Amino acid sequence: MLDRAPCVDTPSISAVAAQASAVMPIICRRLVYERGGRLLINAIDLDIAPGSLTVVMGPNGSGKSLLLRLLHGLIEPDTGHILWGNRRDAAAARERQAMVFQRPVLLRRSVGDNIGFVLKLRGEDTRSQREAMLTRVGLQELIKQPARRLSGGEQQRLALARALATRPDVLFLDEPTASHDPASTHMIEEAVVAAHRSGTKIVFITHDIGQARRLADDVIFLNGGRVCEHTEVGRFFSDPRTNCARGFLDGRILF
Amino acid sequence: MALQLVLSGNGDLMEIIGLSLYVSLSALLIASALGLFIGAALAVTRFPGRGAALVVLNALMGLPPVVVGLLVYLYLSRSGPLGFMGLLYTPTAMIIAQTVLITPIIAALSRQVLEDLYEEYREQFRSLSVPWRIEMGALVWDARYSLLTVALAGFGRAVAEVGAVIIVGGNIDHLTRVMTTAIALETSKGDLALALALGIVLLTIALTINGLVMTVRMTASRNAYA
Numbered sequence: 001m002l003d004r005a006p007c008v009d010t011p012s013i014s015a016v017a018a019q020a021s022a023v024m025p026i027i028c029r030r031l032v033y034e035r036g037g038r039l040l041i042n043a044i045d046l047d048i049a050p051g052s053l054t055v056v057m058g059p060n061g062s063g064k065s066l067l068l069r070l071l072h073g074l075i076e077p078d079t080g081h082i083l084w085g086n087r088r089d090a091a092a093a094r095e096r097q098a099m100v101f102q103r104p105v106l107l108r109r110s111v112g113d114n115i116g117f118v119l120k121l122r123g124e125d126t127r128s129q130r131e132a133m134l135t136r137v138g139l140q141e142l143i144k145q146p147a148r149r150l151s152g153g154e155q156q157r158l159a160l161a162r163a164l165a166t167r168p169d170v171l172f173l174d175e176p177t178a179s180h181d182p183a184s185t186h187m188i189e190e191a192v193v194a195a196h197r198s199g200t201k202i203v204f205i206t207h208d209i210g211q212a213r214r215l216a217d218d219v220i221f222l223n224g225g226r227v228c229e230h231t232e233v234g235r236f237f238s239d240p241r242t243n244c245a246r247g248f249l250d251g252r253i254l255f
Numbered sequence: 256m257a258l259q260l261v262l263s264g265n266g267d268l269m270e271i272i273g274l275s276l277y278v279s280l281s282a283l284l285i286a287s288a289l290g291l292f293i294g295a296a297l298a299v300t301r302f303p304g305r306g307a308a309l310v311v312l313n314a315l316m317g318l319p320p321v322v323v324g325l326l327v328y329l330y331l332s333r334s335g336p337l338g339f340m341g342l343l344y345t346p347t348a349m350i351i352a353q354t355v356l357i358t359p360i361i362a363a364l365s366r367q368v369l370e371d372l373y374e375e376y377r378e379q380f381r382s383l384s385v386p387w388r389i390e391m392g393a394l395v396w397d398a399r400y401s402l403l404t405v406a407l408a409g410f411g412r413a414v415a416e417v418g419a420v421i422i423v424g425g426n427i428d429h430l431t432r433v434m435t436t437a438i439a440l441e442t443s444k445g446d447l448a449l450a451l452a453l454g455i456v457l458l459t460i461a462l463t464i465n466g467l468v469m470t471v472r473m474t475a476s477r478n479a480y481a
Contacts, residue, residue, distance in 0.1 A: 074381055095384045105379040108397040108480050117393065118383060148479035166383065 021169040023084040023096040024050035024201060026071055030080035033066060033225075040066050041077065042225035053193075053202045055212045055233070058222035059248060064205045065102070067222065068172045071203065072099045098168035102175045104159035106147040111139060111158055114147045118165045129165075137161045137191050153184030160191055170201040177211065189215060209249070213237060221245045260452040268449070272456055275433040278346055279414040282353035286413075287406055289354075290361025295391040297362070298369035312366070315359035320352075324422030327352040331423065344425040349433070352419040357409040364405040369394045400481040403468045411461060 026048040033041035041063050048054060048071070056064050069075045070082065073090030084093035107114050112130045119125035119133075134140040137157035142150065147158060156176055163171060173192065177185040193215065196202045206212055212219060216233040223244040229236060240246045260268060297309065329335050331343040331351070342348045372394055380390050395402065417435035424431035426440060434453045441450040475481035 072382065074378060091384070094382065099382045101379070101382075105375060107376075107393065121383065121385065121389070146479040 021050055021085060021096065021201070022087075023093045023169050024048075025085070026170070027083040028070070028080065029083075031070060031077045031082065032079045033063075033070065033075070033077050040225050041070065043080070044225070044227050046220070046227055046230065048201075048203065050201050052217035053196050053204065053215055054218050054220060055216035056203065056205045056220045056222065057207070057209075057212060057248070058228075062222040063225040064222055065174050066225075068099065068174055068203065068205060072097055072172050074099070096168060097170040097172065098163035098166045099172040100156070100159050100163050100174065100176045102178060104155045106150075106155055106158060109147060110143070111145050111147050111150070112143040114158055115162055115165055118162050122166070133161045133165045134158075136164065136194065138187050153180045156180065157184065157187060157191070160188060164191070164195055164200075168200055170203065171195060173202070173204045175205050175207065177206070177208070185211070209237075221248065223248070258452070258455065260448055261455055265452075268452060268456075270429065271432055271434055271437050271453065274346060274431075275414060275435075276460075278349045278420070278433060279353060279410060281350045282357060282413050283406060283410045285350070285354045286358040286361050286409055290358045290405075290409070291365050291395055291402065292391075293358075293362035294365030294367075295369050295395055297366045298373050298394065299387055299390050309363075309366070312359055312363045316363050318356060318359065320356055320416040320418035321422065323356045324352055324419035327355060327419065327423050343423060344427060344431060346424070346431060348423040349420045349431060352423045353413040353416065356416060356419055357413050360412055361405055361409045364408060365395075365398075365402055368398050368401045368405060372398050400472050400475040403471060407464060407468050410464065414457070414460065 026046075028044055028046040028048075031041050031044040031046075032039070044067070056067065058064050066075075070077055073082075073084070073094045076090070081088060082090070084090070087093070107117055109117070111134065112127075115130045115133050116125045119129050130143065131140050134143055137160055139150075139154060139157055139161065142154065147155065150158060160173075160176060171192070176192075177188050180188070189211070192202055192204065202215075204215060206215075213233065219229070219231060219233050219236040220227060221229040221236065221240075221242075221244070228242045228244045229240065231241070235241075236245065237249065240249055293312075297305070297312070327348065328343065330337045331340070331348050332338055333343075342351070373390075376390075376394070376397075380393075385393070415435060417439055420431070420433055421436045421439070424433070424436065426432050426436040432440075434457050438450045438453045438457075441447070441453070472481055
């Protein structure tokens with residue numbers, strides 16, 4: 001039987017320097033989100049510190065994507081609250097954050113114009129800027145191609161480049177490498193790590209244990225809409241302290 | 256004989272065709288600006304009474320041209336609120352009538368097209384904190400090839416209607432006579448050759464424009480822009 005009792009540690013911050021940000025830390029208190037009579041987010045208390053690369057894991061339907069949308073201020077909790085840098089202003093927080101969705105939504109334009117749309121919002125759309133952003137994800141050769149003619153992996157890399165073009169303090173990624181080939185996964189991971197090194201806080205959902213081991217400084221493990229563990233990555237994989245996390249990891253190993 | 260008349264480039268015929276295109280294209284231009292703005296605003300905003308506004312807008316698509324003609328006539332006639340402008344029985348009055356007639360069509364159809372696209376973009380726009388004015392512009396731009404069909408529907412309605420323009424234009428020779436009013440007049444006079452010639456031109460215009468729009472849309476679709 002899975003243990004759903006929360007067991008929350010304060011994660012150690014990685015060697016990456018924690019940068020001061022107006023939207024960090026993110027503090028969630030008693031978050032509840034219910035739809036259709038189902039409790040999808042169940043009284044979550046969570047502190048997300050700046051600096052570390054945080055990976056969110058958990059079985060399907062555990063509330064990972066919903067939690068990311070709440071943290072990004074796209075949806076509001078039914079009860080409880082979120083503080084972004086001690087403020088409750090979701091709209092202001094969103095302006096300093098970016099999100100890459102599991103299924104990228106690209107404008108019906110060229111690859112370059114998809115980047116240009118975001119750069120224009122910031123008043124800094126130049127050809128060199130577009131090329132620089134696309135070079136970060138290896139798409140510079142495709143700048144004139146229609147975005148929707150790209151492969152799935154290329155579309156996701158473009159979505160990542162567009163998110164990075166906003167120069168976010170916090171970048172949320174919802175399974176950005178799900179069902180991508182190793183090369184595409186590698187390029188996305190490289191771009192994410194580079195952004196993290198330059199000071200962007202990363203919150204990354206994945207089901208891939210190998211990827212979590214490669215990237216994470218700390219892991220948030222969700223089950224049934226609750227945070228079961230929030231702990232340093234080494235400890236999470238070597239000594240998970242809750243039955244639900246152990247069960248999840250055992251299931252991965254066995255199957 | 257009708258075909259000969261068309262091919263001969265008859266002066267009267269060309270004048271009528273030219274005025275028809277001028278009036279309908281002018282109305283289309285104005286109605287597109289108004290209708291796209293209304294459609295885009297309704298697509299991206301939510302407010303109390305929006306549902307009722309959509310019902311009214313959709314109902315206005317079926318406005319009878321003679322009713323529009325009558326209303327515009329009342330406004331522009333000497334005793335009407337805009338009578339001082341002296342626009343009745345001028346091409347401008349015809350443009351106004353056609354604009355009133357097709358603006359709801361363009362607004363309602365573009366609202367539907369843009370709202371479908373907005374459903375796709377909404378969360379991404381919200382994530383990127385895109386201001387609503389830029390959202391509207393981006394939607395119109397990205398849906399431009401679908402909106403061509405909407406504009407085509409508006410143009411078709413404008414160029415083919417007779418009721419409104421005959422009331423506010425008066426079908427005055429060399430001044431307000433357009434293809435539809437001329438066809439009605441020439442048929443009643445028994446000059447079927449001229450009426451048929453105008454009919455052939457009207458159909459050719461409709462076919463040509465439809466063909467052009469379809470070509471543009473197919474090209475866009477191949478490039479994943481539509």
